[in-house]
Amino acid sequence: MELLIPEVGLVVFQSIAFLLLLFLLAKFAWKPVLGAIKERENSIDEALNKAELAKQEMARLTSQNQDLMQQARAERDEILKEAKTLKDSILNEAKKQAQVEGAKLIEKAKIEIENQKKAALAEVKGQVSSLSLEIAERVLRTQLDDKTKQEALVANLLKDVELN
């Protein structure tokens, strides 16, 4: 039973010592300790958040890069396609032009040939006429050497005239 009766002295000492301990520990130990723990937890949280953000940023950049690559590829394809069509069109154009040019040349050549032909024909005609004149002259000369033959000729010519 004696154990259950608190001693006044110890009650007083315990009260003083405990309150003093509470005050001193609260001021010099718990405040810095809890503050430091909280601060560290906050900084860890912050670091984790930052890491998460960095990860997201990374993912964003990667996807952006991919987008850019795709875009670049598409652009390249576009350019290639364009170049191809351009080439085709240039070729076609060139072909057409060549054809036109060729046609023109042929036309020219034809005209030239025609001209040449005409000139040649004219020349031939001239030559033929001069030759024929010469021949005729020769023939006439020979024929007109004798009188009978001249008369016959005149008669013939006259016959023609009459016919006309």
Add this chain to the structure above:
Amino acid sequence: MDCNQVFQFKFNRLIVVFALFSAFLLGSPRVNAQVDTLHSAEKSHGETAEKKKFEIGKFALHHIADSHSWHVIGEKFIGLPVVLYAEGKVVTFNSDDFKGDDDAKVVVEKDGQRFVKMHEKIYFASEAANEHGQYVALNEAHHAENKRPLDFSLTKNTCTLLLSVVLLLVVFISVANGYKKRAGKSPKGLQSWLEPVILFVRDDIAKPNLGHKYERFMPYLLTVFFFIWFNNMLGLVPFLPGGANLTGNIAVTMVLALTTFLITIFNGNKHYWKHIFWMPGVPVPMKIFLMPLELIGIFTKPIALMIRLFANITAGHILVLSLICLIFVFDSLWVSAASVPFAIFIGGIELMVAFIQAFIFTILSALFIGMAVEDHH
């Protein structure tokens, strides 16, 4: 799963050991009654015991009680200063002046006043000795009936109290310095030993019971937790710096429980008081019926806190002492083969109890404070 199995295994083993132990205890009183010609093996200082039988209860109670001297080893004791407030005067002397007497047989005269010590309590001495040479008047229960001066002596418990306060301050201020020195870095040394415990108090005791208001009560909860834990551990040390049964002393647990009680009632909000005096949500006769019950409840909670800590620690000490005393009860060295391992085992349990009781006191304090400051639900 693995852990669970291990725990289960240990728990089963505990049950077996306890069963054995209780069988042992049940057996002992019978033996005790039979052996009545045992010589007293233990002589408490100054006692030239002529008692035939070794009194295990007396011995254990003597060891867990407060004392005016501090046992060093064998027959050596350190006398502690006695400070009395008697008849309006402060009287001081050393407890050595009693010359090791604890039966009111040696009178110390100081400043015209006469004192005797009996069962570690100081009384005003009677004019003349009784038939046993004791300067006190005894009643039928052999308790002294003399008046007592107010005793503010530096007893064994007071010294341990001061020692533990210094120890706690040194330990935790050095831990706090660790945080200042390595701000934002991982803990080291003592700091990393105690940080998990501090976090345990914060995350498992304060936060679940106090909610977002926990920060205000953290200093108290941490102080009371470490005070009880450190002193429980010191009490388990059987030699000099320890050896006192501080947390098993009703005065100490009373002050601790009183602190929780005062914090509770001074922080109680209007919902708390309304729940006590005019319980909402029940019919009026019930409200009137509940009021005294709730009012009693305010006081029974801290009283339960006080008794729980006191009883658990005291019981542990008595258990260990009793096991050791079995050697003297049977007056045979062979008993030590059984009683010493048992005492060591109980000592191991006491190490756990030291932590558990600190935890229980703190969590119940947090719970009571939490009930008082809880927001309206």
